[in-house]
Amino acid sequence: MTAGSEGAGVSPSDNSETVAVGGLNGSAGAPGSGNSAADASSPSSTPAPLIPGTENYDCSPPTGAVPPLQLAPFVTGLNNPVFVTHAPGETDRLFVLEQEGRIRVIRNGTLNPAPFLDLTEKVELLTWEQGLLGLAFHPQYAQNGLFYVHYNGAAGAAVIAELRVSSEPDVADPASERVLLTVPTVDGYHNGGSINFGPDSLLYIGLGDGGGLGAAAGASRLSAQDVTSLRGGMLRISPLASDTQPYTSPPGNLSDVNPMALPELWSKGLRNPYRSNFDPCTGALYIGDVGDRSWEEVNVEPPATGHRNYGWPILEGDECFGGAAAAGCDRTGLTPPVHAHPSANTGGPQFQAVIGGAVYRGSAIPALRGTYFFSDLYGNTRTFRYDVASDSISEVVSLESDLNPAENDQGLVAIQNGGDGELYFVSRGSSGGGGAFAPQDPIGTIYRLQAE
Numbered sequence: 323m324t325a326g327s328e329g330a331g332v333s334p335s336d337n338s339e340t341v342a343v344g345g346l347n348g349s350a351g352a353p354g355s356g357n358s359a360a361d362a363s364s365p366s367s368t369p370a371p372l373i374p375g376t377e378n379y380d381c382s383p384p385t386g387a388v389p390p391l392q393l394a395p396f397v398t399g400l401n402n403p404v405f406v407t408h409a410p411g412e413t414d415r416l417f418v419l420e421q422e423g424r425i426r427v428i429r430n431g432t433l434n435p436a437p438f439l440d441l442t443e444k445v446e447l448l449t450w451e452q453g454l455l456g457l458a459f460h461p462q463y464a465q466n467g468l469f470y471v472h473y474n475g476a477a478g479a480a481v482i483a484e485l486r487v488s489s490e491p492d493v494a495d496p497a498s499e500r501v502l503l504t505v506p507t508v509d510g511y512h513n514g515g516s517i518n519f520g521p522d523s524l525l526y527i528g529l530g531d532g533g534g535l536g537a538a539a540g541a542s543r544l545s546a547q548d549v550t551s552l553r554g555g556m557l558r559i560s561p562l563a564s565d566t567q568p569y570t571s572p573p574g575n576l577s578d579v580n581p582m583a584l585p586e587l588w589s590k591g592l593r594n595p596y597r598s599n600f601d602p603c604t605g606a607l608y609i610g611d612v613g614d615r616s617w618e619e620v621n622v623e624p625p626a627t628g629h630r631n632y633g634w635p636i637l638e639g640d641e642c643f644g645g646a647a648a649a650g651c652d653r654t655g656l657t658p659p660v661h662a663h664p665s666a667n668t669g670g671p672q673f674q675a676v677i678g679g680a681v682y683r684g685s686a687i688p689a690l691r692g693t694y695f696f697s698d699l700y701g702n703t704r705t706f707r708y709d710v711a712s713d714s715i716s717e718v719v720s721l722e723s724d725l726n727p728a729e730n731d732q733g734l735v736a737i738q739n740g741g742d743g744e745l746y747f748v749s750r751g752s753s754g755g756g757g758a759f760a761p762q763d764p765i766g767t768i769y770r771l772q773a774e
């Protein structure tokens with residue numbers, strides 16, 4: 323293996339061996355993980371949400387039949403929106419990320435003209451896959467005003483940074499930025515982007531394998547199996563500064579069972595975890611992992627269950643990566659996805675670049691409570707229900723004929739909960755295609771999932 327050219331990690335040595343993390347599947351969950359508040363064993367109870375700030379989500383069981391659904395335009399005129407979320411406990415504001423580096427505020431359905439924060443001077447987009455990709459508010463945001471962003475900075479490197487709100491609630495303080503972590507890219511592809519606080523109030527960060535075209539691709543792929551690289555991993559950190567450390571790595575991470583592993587790592591073997599979300603009612607973590615040429619996949623981590631190896635680049639989906647020549651690959655210790663969909667690249671039904679979504683926890687459509695929505699870059703939305711007790715999913719249902727507002731090339735890039743648990747779909751207005759990023763007109767739209 324040519325591990326010496328593995329340039330996308332934070333390896334202490336250029337010659338670090340690629341160390342498999344296999345064999346760790348099924349290891350015990352993190353200590354202090356008071357999980358399983360909600361599972362199928364008590365379907366009639368209504369658990370409280372497990373994540374601070376999601377107390378307005380509705381965790382009661384589903385009732386009734388699913389009505390015909392639609393995506394109703396909520397806010398338009400956004401410039402390359404790529405994400406939406408809410409501050410803890412808030413139901414009147416949403417925060418939208420515009421790819422080139424702005425955070426915008428939507429208050430009661432109206433877009434504020436002035437941004438909450440403008441990071442465009444710091445964001446560098448080498449490709450359509452980069453930009454300001456993720457935002458997570460600290461669980462105690464109402465008290466400390468802290469929030470975290472995941473963006474691509476100088477030379478396209480992944481940057482995780484902390485900022486603080488100003489004395490004005492709709493304006494952040496740009497001078498407050500404190501960079502926690504910087505991880506170089508290869509050529510701007512496979513960045514990951516997700517960033518979420520879990521039930522343990524720790525920050526989970528999805529980093530892609532860093533991309534790589536041609537000869538560089540093989541090397542960057544290997545980083546996903548290299549526990550001395552943060553690339554291709556799900557990280558779990560306590561983001562607050564501690565003495566001289568910009569953040570700390572808590573007990574319970576992968577290094578507890580594999581001393582070779584970097585202390586930030588929680589799980590490995592991911593290719594491009596662009597979008598992930600916890601279900602606050604169960605604590606399960608849903609990870610959409612964008613595939614290569616054959617399979618798009620969704621992984622679900624049961625509550626407080628890390629130390630997983632999701633297989634890339636040994637597996638793509640549930641198949642040995644590399645086609646027939648790779649048949650018989652060693653699956654020991656690898657966790658296949660709960661769902662894999664053929665990619666459009668193989669000539670199957672159109673489905674390309676999975677968009678990991680979120681679990682509906684609103685009140686408006688009771689039959690959907692507990693249903694996970696995900697899609698692809700072209701808005702081919704699908705759903706399933708995940709059962710914690712059996713660690714398995716229901717049949718996957720396609721909603722692409724109902725919920726594809728522009729029919730094609732709409733650039734669907736996120737499905738997220740509002741503060742009331744309802745679902746919002748973020749459309750950039752075009753897929754952007756491959757290659758270098760190019761500015762476009764403000765044709766982005768946020769849709770709200772509603773009954774017809």
Ligand SMILES: [Ca+2]
Binds near residue numbers: 634659
């Ligand atoms: Ca996988």
